[in-house]
Amino acid sequence: MVNNSHGRRRLGTALLGGAVALTLAACSGGGSGAGGTTAAASGSAGAGGGTVKVVAATNVWGDVVEQIGGDHVEVTSIITDPSADPHSFQSSPRNQLALSSAQLIVQNGGGYDDFMQTMISSAGSQAPVVTAVDASGVTPQDGELNEHVWYDLPGTIKVADAIAAQLATIDPANASTYRANSATFDTAVNGLITQAQAINAAHDGAPVAITEPVPVYLLESAGLSNVTPAEFSEAIENETDVPAAVMNQTLALFADKQVKLLAYNEQTTGPQTEQVLEAAKTNGIPTVPVTETLPDGQDYLSWMKSNIQALSQALGG
Incomplete structure (x- = not known):
């Protein structure tokens, strides 16, 4: 974490x-x-x-x-x-x-x-x-x-x-407008939760990898299991060098086809995250980009919907 x-x-x-x-x-x-x-x-x-x-x-x-x-x-x-x-x-x-x-x-x-x-x-x-x-x-x-x-x-x-x-x-x-809008928003987010649960039903426990813990809550909602070495994601997030042994362990996840997808933070890249991303692509592991800020042209609901759809597509539906 x-x-x-x-x-x-x-x-x-x-x-x-x-x-x-x-x-x-x-x-x-x-x-x-x-x-x-x-x-x-x-x-x-x-x-x-x-x-x-x-x-x-x-x-x-x-x-x-x-x-x-x-x-x-x-x-x-x-x-x-x-x-x-x-x-x-x-x-x-x-x-x-x-x-x-x-x-x-x-x-x-x-x-x-x-x-x-x-x-x-x-x-x-x-x-x-x-x-x-x-x-x-x-x-x-x-x-x-x-x-x-x-x-x-x-x-x-x-x-x-x-x-x-x-x-x-x-x-x-x-006040009544705020409460009504909140109820509408809550209903829409509950709809997203249902979509995430559909992934859970189809792929419960599927192992996945991350570069940083940014999307972990969403992965957990979808029933996916993050198997990335904690030392790797912590080092990337703290902008410190990943120990060689940990890097090799992480790269093996892709070379040995141990994970179904890589969810990576596309807003923070560096040599080591790029190495992991390349390893995923080389070994045919689907990659799902995530961000920490709202992308252009999207609101929160459409953004999270697109993230969930990207996960589902990467897992084969």
Whole structure:
């Protein structure tokens, strides 16, 4: 599973030259807490026909907010570029300004986007915060937390419901709309869960390989078994060299046809991941690319549907 220090390194270190140095004249006070949600800000933010201003750490959670809030929300997603490596992050004055006026903040948590706490504090924001890891209810396995909770379909339903509850508190005039949109979203995600379960029924326990733990929750929903050496995926995720013995063990998964597919993070490539990808292709093992941010032209639901379909196709239906 994922080493939490990885998340802090990935999305936190580049911040030092960005948002930390930014100062807004109107900023004062402390930041919001890091729990599942903090207490809602006072007043009705949506009163007078205005929209609720929401800042999301990534466009994944930003899209979920838009599906719940519809025309009643104005969302700024900090990480949006589908071609960018989310392991390297640079803040901007625009993002910091958005946080200073945000009425709701949605972060991932679990060490993935620790830069958010620094930015929230720097902006002096007192807005309520939904932390996806906490709201999803995921727990560490073998002492490690996989923070990529947007690939956990049941957990995403819980996050969407937490967002709807916060929006309803901030903007009670449109509470019924938020709840209805959340119910619609939940139904759609449950449909995705059913599709994943169909893979489980046809390929229960099928061994698969990964480059990083990004899609593990989805693989587990589909009943697939990740047999990649933990030392390999941890080294790739932490951007350290894979020990030679571990690399050989990983490559043997493909040479010996021990796995049915390779799910790889196409946003973070390097010599060792490329070597594994080439080994899969050379040995006729299907490859399934996954990403950490929302691809262009897709929303959360269509994105997860395409991921599930790609898994099914790679396994032969």
